[in-house]
Amino acid sequence: MTLLDIFPSLRTGMPSRLDPAVWPRDTHYDGDGRITLGGVALADIADQYGTATYVLDEEEVRTRCRAYRRAFPEAEIIYAGKALMIKAIAEWVTQEGLSVDVCSAGELAVALAAGVDPARIVMHGNGKSFDELDAAVRAGVGRIVVDSLTEITLLSALATEPQRVLVRLSPGIDVHGHPAVRTGVLDQKFGFPLGSDAANEAVARILRQPNLRLVGFHCHLGSQIHDPDHYGEAVRRMVAEMAHVRQDHGVILTELDLGGGHAVAYRGGDAEMNIAELADIIEDALDAACARHHFPRPVIALEPGRAIVARAGVTLYRVLSIKHIDGGHTYVTVDGGMGDNSRVALYGARYEVVVANRHPTGPQMTATVAGRYCEAGDILAADIRLPADLRPGEVLAVPCTGAYHHSLASAYNSVGRPPIIAVRGGRCRELIRRETTADLMAREVE
Template sequence: MYFHGTTKINEKGHLEIGGIDTIDLAQQFGTPLYVYDVELIRKRARGFKKTFDKLNVPAQVAYASKAFSTVAMVQLAKEEGLSLDVVSGGELYTALCAEFPPEKIHFHGNNKSVEEINMALDANIGCFVVDNFYELDLLAELCAAKKVKANILIRVTPGIEAHTHDYILTGQEDSKFGFDLQNGQAETALKQGMKSEWLNVLGIHCHIGSQIFETTGFILAAQKIFEKLAQWRDEHQYNPQVLNLGGGFGIRYTNEDEPLEPHQYVEKIIAEVKTQADIFKMTMPEIWIEPGRSLVGDAGTTLYKIGSRKEVPNVRNYLAVDGGMSDNIRPSLYQAKYEAVLANRPLEQAEETVSIAGKCCESGDMLIWDLPLPKTTNQDLLAVFCTGAYGYSMANNYNRIPRPPVVFVENGEATLVVKRESYQDLVRLDLPLNSSVKI
């Protein structure tokens, strides 16, 4: 049994996180419940930042907030001195509500709207990561209208495929993201950006995938980018201030996963950027990275109450919980795997193998296949580990199921940071058939 962060078995034989018994958390806040180990998030953030500081390398570590975006989480990122990666008006609005320093906000996305860009310009954010020619033209036009200049990074696809799931690959040539580095698109975008009086091309950005367990992909991406940077220096007199190598650093979901520690990724990235800068006799750019999952993924645990059981003789035993794809769609979306234990009886010997089903009206609503557990009753509590990234972010109201609350735990204290949705919340924006609002 492998536990992350402050998760452990307490003197009662119960699962404990952040110094608090998970049984007490479930009784106080109900289930399903997202529980975040704040100490572990801080540890992960410092693991990335301290390595840059120790090696005296100028850098920004930006939290990729798409992994888990709430006001409290953004405030925590601010406390840890992180920058922030947002990909929508909603994530930007959340950041501004959290009073996050706008100059440390980086705006991503492959289809930013006029409203979103104007919102970001009005907030005076740090930079836009420009994804396509449409955005390049639109951003320059909107900057001109406001008489303001925007910092940009040109997002490129270097043609590197990370060893990860096909659905979350982003650095290969066939991608909806970025300008292709090999076919001339990136160079054309660079020249267009440099020519505009309203844009400042701060540097280059790439992201090669997600849930990456080694550094080879980052090294190859840096090599390909520096080859082009040297060419652009000679042909266009362009020297980037920033090289953003993205995120995608993996975490341990199951014993099949073997991620590196944060400092190991950073050390290899720094070493390669230094090597490439020396090879091409270039000034070393500031290095930016964007950890998301690796900051919050293994810090999150979801608690469920066990409900119904279905036994199919000689085939499978199904055990249902009071959540499912409405609070964690990753298993249904791309067959993500998780580990779990009974929070109230984590040390008891497994007596059977069950498959954990969600309560949504979909046969594909399965959280975990073939999980060894003791014999269970409807008084038991299931704790599913490593749900901190893309659980709450992708939560939905399918079957009109309210989204769960979020609790931060640290040093024996629990703080409710997102309330549980009510049935009233579900219909709050609905209008009756005889509504006076007509189109």
């Protein structure tokens, strides 16, 4: 028996041990020691909707949209839909004044179904098919980011009215980190190397097409970038290239899209992007570059995705078993894993894990949280601290799972993908229902 069992009133005075760097702002322990998000106990959500389940704090998403608009009042903020593209998110971010970028016909369909103004949609992707480009043109999307010479040919055949386009350039900036997220280097699959013959040819071809309007350049440096100086360097290089286009073709490009990739903290102590500092550095670099090249100031666009939705998300799991290996690890197996969070296997991502249905105060153990899928590498978190008296049936919560979890989720082992439950003001509602075995079987052809 603990002191809290003897004096339950002490629970209300318990300090929160939830790191504000990785949890939504409206997260705390209630009087019963349970974690609540948006005024709703996570354990209640687990009971009502089952597990594994994604929980999304609507107010956190909206607050982060507002923070970007405050930091960049003259820039266009474009939500990067690949982080999490569902109708509710598209509605929330556009209500907060953001545009939306999509990179497939499916994401475009979601945005349109959510009522997003097509003029505020940007179409991305390094492998856009004829059908996808056709869908984008027919929908009247505001801009299409050209990623290859082939796309120019296709667009010139599809566009019957002037279509605004951007050319994606690789500025040759290495932000280091995992190879899978370094997209600003010259030798990679996206865009055209800055200053290359291919980039020059892309510009020239677009300018020759009567129904294509080249309005600017686009670049993306990578993901999880916490040093804002990289963006200052990107501004300098991209404005210099815009000046070359003016010199060579007599055309002034008016838009510069710097992409996203702003880092968020997944665990306490992780570095993250300071957007106020980023705004200052971009502003200074833009002033200096435009003055140096006597070039009129372009409209800046930024594409945060992870930075908008990552910290708004929490994933819930129920403990299935606890296994102590003599001379080895303690494995806590849960009812989810790499099917709903593939980032650990793909990128070596690391997460915090806490008990959601009670506030543990006793001894702890070092444990590895393992997934339910039939892969030895299906590990959600290694060597973390959990209560020594953890029991099957308890609910675990993993913070900062709003970005790239639902987007990358699979039906591996024929396990359906989790639902998404939104919370706000003490209420919860289902945004995406759980994928069932019947859903999976419906694709079978007799």
